[in-house]
Amino acid sequence: xxxxxxxxxxxxxxxxxxxxxxxxxxxxxxxxxxxxxxxxxxxxxxxxxxxxxxxxxxxxxxxxxxxxxxxxxxxxxxxxxxxxxxxxxxxxxxxxxxxxxxxxxxxxxxxxxxxxxxxxxxxxxxxxxxxxxxxxxxxxxxxxxxxxxxxxxxxxxxxxxxxxxxxxxxxxxxxxxxxxxxxxxxxxxxxxxxxxxxxxxxxxxxxxxxxxxxxxxxxxxxxxxxxxxxxxxxxxxxxxxxxxxxxxxxxxxxxxxxxxxxxxxxxxxxxxxxxxxxxxxxxxxxxxxxxxxxxxxxxxxxxxxxxxxxxxxxxxxxxxxxxxxxxxxxxxxxxxxxxxxxxxxxxxxxxxxxxxxxxxxxxxxxxxxxxxxxxxxxxxxxxxxxxxxxxxxxxxxxxxxxxxxxxxxxxxxxxxxxxxxxxxxxxxxxxxxxx
Numbered sequence: 460x461x462x463x464x465x466x467x468x469x470x471x472x473x474x475x476x477x478x479x480x481x482x483x484x485x486x487x488x489x490x491x492x493x494x495x496x497x498x499x500x501x502x503x504x505x506x507x508x509x510x511x512x513x514x515x516x517x518x519x520x521x522x523x524x525x526x527x528x529x530x531x532x533x534x535x536x537x538x539x540x541x542x543x544x545x546x547x548x549x550x551x552x553x554x555x556x557x558x559x560x561x562x563x564x565x566x567x568x569x570x571x572x573x574x575x576x577x578x579x580x581x582x583x584x585x586x587x588x589x590x591x592x593x594x595x596x597x598x599x600x601x602x603x604x605x606x607x608x609x610x611x612x613x614x615x616x617x618x619x620x621x622x623x624x625x626x627x628x629x630x631x632x633x634x635x636x637x638x639x640x641x642x643x644x645x646x647x648x649x650x651x652x653x654x655x656x657x658x659x660x661x662x663x664x665x666x667x668x669x670x671x672x673x674x675x676x677x678x679x680x681x682x683x684x685x686x687x688x689x690x691x692x693x694x695x696x697x698x699x700x701x702x703x704x705x706x707x708x709x710x711x712x713x714x715x716x717x718x719x720x721x722x723x724x725x726x727x728x729x730x731x732x733x734x735x736x737x738x739x740x741x742x743x744x745x746x747x748x749x750x751x752x753x754x755x756x757x758x759x760x761x762x763x764x765x766x767x768x769x770x771x772x773x774x775x776x777x778x779x780x781x782x783x784x785x786x787x788x789x790x791x792x793x794x795x796x797x798x799x800x801x802x803x804x805x806x807x808x809x810x811x812x813x814x815x816x817x818x819x820x821x822x823x824x825x826x827x828x829x830x831x832x833x834x835x836x837x838x839x840x841x842x843x844x845x846x847x848x849x850x851x852x853x854x855x856x857x858x859x860x861x862x863x864x865x866x867x868x869x870x871x872x873x874x875x876x877x878x879x880x881x882x883x884x885x886x887x888x889x890x891x892x893x894x
Contacts, residue, residue, distance in 0.1 A: 460885045463855065463871040465862030466843070470714030470762060471891055475705055477697030479504035479529060480723045481880050482627075482655050483753065485554045487693045488512045489562065489635075490663045492521035494535035496690030502721075503529045503695055508879045511550035515559055518543040519570075535690055538639070542568045546607070549574045551808070551879050554628060556606065557586045561632030564595035564612045565639035573607045577808050577850055583608055586632045589620045593636055593644075617642035617684065624803070625776040627653035630680070634660065634667075637684050645681035652776040654727045655753070662752050664689035676773050696723040696755035700853075701881045703731045703781040706760050708860050708891075710740035711791040715762030721747070724754045730777030732758075734785060738765040738792055767794030767837050775800050783857040786815045789835035790824040791864055798832035808876075809849035818846045818858050822865055843867030852876045856884055863891075 484504040489512060491498035503509065505528070513531065517523050520541030522534040540563065549555040549572055556572050560583070563570040573579075584604030587597045594616050598609040617640045620633055630646045634656060637644025645668075657667055657680060665686050670679035702722045709717035724746055732742050741763055746756040767789060770778065778785060782801055789796025804811040816828040821844040825836035843865045848855035855874040862869030877884050 460874060461872070463859045463862070463874050463885065463888065465859050465869045465888070465892070466867070467865060468712070468863045468892055470712055471708055472716050473891060474718045474720070475887060477702045477719050477722050478506070478881055478883060479695040480698040481506065481509060481700065482554070482653060483659070483695045483723070484509040485512045485552070485558065486655055486659050487695060488516055488523070488531065488533065489558060490659055490688055491533035491690060491693070492516035492519070492523070492535055493538055493562065494663055494688035494690040495537040496535055498533045498535065498690040499692045500531045500533065501529060501694045503531055504698065504880070505529060506878060506880050506882050507550055508552035508555065511548065511552045512555045515547045515549060515555055518547050519563070535688070538687055540566045540568060543570060546571045546573045549578060551575050551578050551876070553578060553581055556583065556608065557628040558631050558635060560586045560590060560608065560610055561635035563610050564590045564593065564636045565615050566612045568612055570610045570612070571607055572610070579606045581605065582806055585624070585626060585629050589618060589629070589633050590636055592620070593618045593640060595636070615640040617644040619645045621647045622649060625650040625652040627656065631656040634680065634682060637682050638665065638686050640684040643681055643683050645679055647677055647679045650676045650773040650776055651678065651727055653725070655725065658752050659693070660688070662693065663691055696753060697721045699723050699728050699731060700780045702758060703784050704856050704860050704884070706731060706735055706742065706758070707784045707788045708863055709760035709762055710735050710738070710742065711762065711765050711788060711864065713762045713764070715760070717760050719758045721755055722758050724756050727777055730774055731781040731785070734768060734770055734774070734778060735788065737768050738788065739763060740765060765792035767792045767796040767835070769797045771797070771799045779803060780853060783811055783815050783853045784860060786819065786833065786835060787857050787861045789837055790819050790826070790839070790841065790861070792837040794837055796835040796837060799829065800831055802831040808851040809854065811851065811854065814849050814851065814854050815857070818854070819861070821846060822861060822869070841865040843869040845870045845872065847872055848874055848876065850876045852880045856881065859888055
């Protein structure tokens, strides 16, 4: 599918299957590949980004067999990676490149990681700096910390690192490197960010010291190295970042009722629900097993009227991937929505602040772009437009949802990028429009 063509829809009443969580799919493939023994991963997101991780781990010596839809059987390396025979292609996946940097940094191999044109423009300095302090040697052939990255790994020393910006990828890279370092490696995060790495490392047998957040929300996570991972089976729940598009569609369209089963409800990822509820959305989230390492459950959203809100501060890391579609929600709401403290959006697959603001204005919304976010004056009628997604999957899907509320036809061009995270989005959108 090369483009989405969308028109205003009536109320959406549907049960929608949400694909596997992207963050957890990446990590399950990596951790199982590092572990001793055989693991079976189910619910894996077979999207381009996650398959890049599978290919990367195969190139480093893991034996990975695809045995069915969303199912991979992985024979781990026991932490003994092989020298890759050629470049390790990370495709469009920044997660693959950043986490893999932490993994290969502690092994006596030379790894050259490459990516597509978009990934080659994305800065990697935030992982290069701490890993270099631990003893790895990096060459950023793209200049200014950009790929291709050459990593010459080996024996590492432990590190106590205070992250200047909350980043689950940086935190993960350091902890993964610390698995092989002699002594305690710790990361202090300035605000809560995704904790999939901590949860899943423990599932794979690693002992962590998970600190309690202080009054300012800072938390220290530490591990004593070296440690080995042990194989285990892991079921990946549905991705709440993919569910986010339908949460906004269902919340803002009166008379709608959308049900989604088996969606991840990790408290470091469910900020989209909190924000939409604050805007007036009727959303029920029912965990199926609250004690599970990665909680999941059923989400039901019913349509109504939304009002503007402020999204800022410590809340931002929890909703960073959902901000494009939350900006669409702001345009559909009455009142003003302010997004700030989100400068990281400027260095995603594209400059998401500029892309979202420009596309919303093209549809008739009133938006003022700021250095670290935007101000959206909601309630102005949207009209169809032909839009670019800038090869960014979340921009493409966010504006397909906007098109469901616009007068006339909305066309989003060059949407092949959606395959990186939600390959079935187009077919789900078509079924919603038919209904």
